[in-house]
Amino acid sequence: MAKQNLLTTKEAAEILGVHQSRIYALIDSQRLPATRFGKSWIIQETDLKLVADRKTGRPKKDEKTGMK
Numbered sequence: 001m002a003k004q005n006l007l008t009t010k011e012a013a014e015i016l017g018v019h020q021s022r023i024y025a026l027i028d029s030q031r032l033p034a035t036r037f038g039k040s041w042i043i044q045e046t047d048l049k050l051v052a053d054r055k056t057g058r059p060k061k062d063e064k065t066g067m068k
Contacts, residue, residue, distance in 0.1 A: 005045035009034075012043045016052065026051050 009027075013020040026032035027041055032051050034041040 007043045007045055007048075009041050009043065012048060015045075015048060 007015070009020050009023045012032075013023045016023070023032065023043075024041075027034045027043075032043065033047050034043045036042075
């Protein structure tokens, strides 16, 4: 049986180079699988590859409509 490396949201944020609130947003949007453990979230280190190639920043607005 392979050992699973479990991470906190803080650890995941440090690895990905983002703020912890971004990790919560990825969990809420179901792009990053996580398991609730009490009041905390636990993330498998291997699941970070699912969001490692994500686009950074906000989507650009359409100049004609002003919408994203």
